[in-house]
Amino acid sequence: MDGRSITEWARRNITERRMAVAMLIAGMPLTLVSVALYVLPGPGFPFLVIGLSLLITGLAMLGAARKSP
Secondary structure, three states, X not given: OOHHHHHHHHXXXXXXXXXXXXXXXXXXXXXXXXXXXXXXXXXXHHHHHHHHHHHHHHHHHHHHOOOOO
């Protein structure tokens, strides 16, 4: 399969709303796990920053999305 066909497929099928939902789905569990790692001894802070950034960006994208009439 040609690399351009994957890019074309992504441009056709991945909407901003789907990307926002995917960011929320990835950000929520990552944030919860990293909070547990932050409280317990472990390297939780970098994962906490990544999880919160995905979560907040996904929420902002969903909030800013236009509603279809």
